[in-house]
Amino acid sequence: MNNDLLAGLNPEQLSAVTWPAKSALVLAGAGSGKTRVLTTRIAWLLQTGQASPAGVLAVTFTNKAAREMQTRLAAMIPVNVKTMWIGTFHGLCNRFLRVHYRDAGLPQTFQILDSGDQSSAIKRLLKSLDISDEKFPPKQVQQFINGQKESGVRAGELSAHDPYTRKLIELYAAYDAQCQREGVVDFAELLLRSYEVLSRNAALSEHYRNRFRFVLVDEFQDTNRLQYAWLKLLAGPDNALFAVGDDDQSIYAFRGAEVGNMRALLSDYGVTGPIRLEQNYRSAGTILDAANALIERNDGRLGKSLWTDAGPGDKIRLFEAYSDGEEAQFIVDEVKALARDGWNLADMAVLYRSNAQSRILEHVLVQSGVAYRIYGGLRFFERQEIKHALAYLRLVANPEDDNALLRVINVPARGIGARSVENLQTASREQGVSLWQALCGAGGGRTAGKLAEFVRLIDSLRQRCEALSLAETISLIIDASGLRAMYEADRKDGEERLANLDELVNAALGFLPQEPAMAVIEFLTQASLEAGDHQADAGADALQLMTVHAAKGLEFDAVFVGGLEEGLFPHENSMNDGKGLEEERRLMYVAMTRARKRLYLSCAQSRMLHGQSRYPIRSRFVDELPAELLQTLSATVKKTAAPARDGYAQGRIAAAPLAANLGGWKMGQGLHHTKFGDGVVINAEGAGDDVRLQINFAEHGIKWLDLRYAKDKLS
Ligand code: ATP
Ligand code: MG
Numbered sequence: 001m002n003n004d005l006l007a008g009l010n011p012e013q014l015s016a017v018t019w020p021a022k023s024a025l026v027l028a029g030a031g032s033g034k035t036r037v038l039t040t041r042i043a044w045l046l047q048t049g050q051a052s053p054a055g056v057l058a059v060t061f062t063n064k065a066a067r068e069m070q071t072r073l074a075a076m077i078p079v080n081v082k083t084m085w086i087g088t089f090h091g092l093c094n095r096f097l098r099v100h101y102r103d104a105g106l107p108q109t110f111q112i113l114d115s116g117d118q119s120s121a122i123k124r125l126l127k128s129l130d131i132s133d134e135k136f137p138p139k140q141v142q143q144f145i146n147g148q149k150e151s152g153v154r155a156g157e158l159s160a161h162d163p164y165t166r167k168l169i170e171l172y173a174a175y176d177a178q179c180q181r182e183g184v185v186d187f188a189e190l191l192l193r194s195y196e197v198l199s200r201n202a203a204l205s206e207h208y209r210n211r212f213r214f215v216l217v218d219e220f221q222d223t224n225r226l227q228y229a230w231l232k233l234l235a236g237p238d239n240a241l242f243a244v245g246d247d248d249q250s251i252y253a254f255r256g257a258e259v260g261n262m263r264a265l266l267s268d269y270g271v272t273g274p275i276r277l278e279q280n281y282r283s284a285g286t287i288l289d290a291a292n293a294l295i296e297r298n299d300g301r302l303g304k305s306l307w308t309d310a311g312p313g314d315k316i317r318l319f320e321a322y323s324d325g326e327e328a329q330f331i332v333d334e335v336k337a338l339a340r341d342g343w344n345l346a347d348m349a350v351l352y353r354s355n356a357q358s359r360i361l362e363h364v365l366v367q368s369g370v371a372y373r374i375y376g377g378l379r380f381f382e383r384q385e386i387k388h389a390l391a392y393l394r395l396v397a398n399p400e401d402d403n404a405l406l407r408v409i410n411v412p413a414r415g416i417g418a419r420s421v422e423n424l425q426t427a428s429r430e431q432g433v434s435l436w437q438a439l440c441g442a443g444g445g446r447t448a449g450k451l452a453e454f455v456r457l458i459d460s461l462r463q464r465c466e467a468l469s470l471a472e473t474i475s476l477i478i479d480a481s482g483l484r485a486m487y488e489a490d491r492k493d494g495e496e497r498l499a500n501l502d503e504l505v506n507a508a509l510g511f512l513p514q515e516p517a518m519a520v521i522e523f524l525t526q527a528s529l530e531a532g533d534h535q536a537d538a539g540a541d542a543l544q545l546m547t548v549h550a551a552k553g554l555e556f557d558a559v560f561v562g563g564l565e566e567g568l569f570p571h572e573n574s575m576n577d578g579k580g581l582e583e584e585r586r587l588m589y590v591a592m593t594r595a596r597k598r599l600y601l602s603c604a605q606s607r608m609l610h611g612q613s614r615y616p617i618r619s620r621f622v623d624e625l626p627a628e629l630l631q632t633l634s635a636t637v638k639k640t641a642a643p644a645r646d647g648y649a650q651g652r653i654a655a656a657p658l659a660a661n662l663g664g665w666k667m668g669q670g671l672h673h674t675k676f677g678d679g680v681v682i683n684a685e686g687a688g689d690d691v692r693l694q695i696n697f698a699e700h701g702i703k704w705l706d707l708r709y710a711k712d713k714l715s
Helices: 002-006 011-017 034-047 063-076 089-099 115-128 138-150 163-182 187-200 202-211 225-234 260-268 285-295 324-340 355-368 384-397 402-408 418-431 435-441 448-465 470-480 483-488 494-509 516-529 578-592 648-658 707-713
Strands: 024-028 056-059 085-087 111-113 184-186 214-217 240-245 275-277 316-321 348-352 372-374 543-547 556-561 595-604 607-609 612-614 630-632 670-673 677-687 690-697 701-706
Touching: 002 034, 011 034, 011 275, 024 034, 024 260, 034 056, 034 063, 034 214, 034 240, 056 089, 063 085, 085 089, 089 187, 089 225, 089 516, 111 115, 111 187, 111 516, 115 138, 115 163, 115 184, 115 402, 115 418, 138 163, 138 187, 138 225, 163 184, 184 187, 187 202, 187 225, 202 225, 214 225, 225 260, 240 260, 285 316, 285 578, 285 595, 316 324, 324 348, 324 355, 324 556, 324 595, 348 355, 355 372, 355 543, 384 402, 384 448, 384 470, 384 483, 384 494, 384 516, 402 435, 418 435, 418 448, 435 448, 448 470, 470 483, 470 494, 470 516, 483 494, 556 578, 670 690, 690 707, 701 707
Parallel strands: 024 240, 024 275, 056 085, 056 214, 111 184, 214 240, 316 595, 316 630, 348 543, 348 556, 372 543, 556 595
Antiparallel strands: 607 612, 670 677, 677 690, 690 701
């Protein structure tokens, strides 16, 4: 059995998997089997009796990666993986704080604020302190607070000379006090709070060090300072800290990730040198060569080489579209063609640099009837209707939750205006009580009746829900709160929202709490933690859409990287400094190395962005790839109307040229241009008023002309 587990590993992988009970760093490129090694090592440790399931702590980068690791482990050895401490930093810290909530000074039912909740909490704070959000934009305050927390620094430890920073520090302190009062913690707080509990309580950290003899971390290059400090508390010098990572895939520097942690680990744990894995098992040779050529342009790399015996495979396909719409159409046509050839939709992914790029793709996908999922984008648990329902659920669990109360006090509209809410806030501030308590004490006034009705609603929900299951509770909430009626009356997108609410009940039905009495709290916790991971149609065969950041660690047979334009990818915010540009290049490296067999790169010559038309130029990253590894599919080659091997080109070639209306011109027709002289129409794109002709001019070569401008110059 032991052999089965280790079968098929190459010698370096084998050495990493069976590394003795001491610390190690595996430094290796994309697709070299880091995650596989890490998972196999856990199985091996358990199988050989060196560790018990309770004695292993494993950190993954996403919730989905944690689930995948559990599934793989369960397939390798008979073990109850649900009881094991495998999760993200946030997930594990939450688990820790649920056990040690008293030490952490938190209520047992503490709630987690996701980024949106945190932002509203900050807005509310600014308002209550009468601070202008123009001078102190909430987003900036939020970044400041999270940045400090991620460096492990509390407001009390900060000082500043300039008044602006001083104010930010004050706000940080006030925000923390507000959270504490309301019994809520944000993401950064989960980590900082458990770090503090562990660092202040030597007996406790000793306990965990004795328990978790083996601590394993995937994607180590993207840990920040506090995460590493937290790891160091749990993994002492005598524990075995086993980290795997790739400095070329460090893409979260903007969130404080420190590649330097890799070097620190080597010296902190007396590790002589990293274990290297150099064989890539994921990508075809051409894809790997191109990715290697790209990343070699970065400076200061720890240095790695990657090879494959998989053979070169197909060339990388490059498509330069006229417009973003055409680019999306190309991608979708190509996906359909591949699907007709037997590829699974779920094995294909479209990656983009910015979330906003998904809209146009979605539009074309919906029109074409191609099933798709947005991975980590359109978060189910962040949709408005879901947040409303969950806010009621939070109030049922804990009416003191001010954020939740403010969210739904007048949703659906029940005649409680902004003025009354403000008065309520003032009263709560003056009396030093929660909004709920202020509400219960409010009497008199015109709206008092309405407020009292709301109190009665929440009270009655609390009573009625006591005897109900989680799913029944949510179902009752949706009906009794008036949310269902509100969305039934909404003709625009009520139907979709009701479907989402129904799906929320489904989610509750399928939810298995660790402790039934805590089902509501556990469900709310999962909703917050998984905001980005959980999709309604998980499991169906569907094309995957996601940002490059979200694609980390994943792999697909075919990968499309869209929007390869200067300003978009590399992103405009990162183009002006070398560091930013290198991080963008690492992102491109991550994107390309997700592909197993096929890689498509595309860009558009015009794109709608932030409500404006832009005419970007092709991304430098495309030009950094060796030309011989690329096959260009842009308009210029489409004119060779040879029936295409791979099925997509036929449709593409036919589309524009055969369309009747080319502004009065025909394919192959001779013409004269006032400036460029004689030429022949060899290709066309667009339709209606928006037609471009490609013309081969005898003296000036091949040019694209926009008919809107060129019309008068042609005869
Ligand atoms: P990334 O840097 O992108 O996270 P990784 O180094 O974690 O990549 P894995 O995802 O573990 O790489 O492995 C990449 C692919 O190669 C997976 O499909 C994995 O199953 C496969 N693989 C790894 N090692 C071997 C091996 N020895 N034999 C066959 N396939 C392997
Ligand atoms: Mg991996």
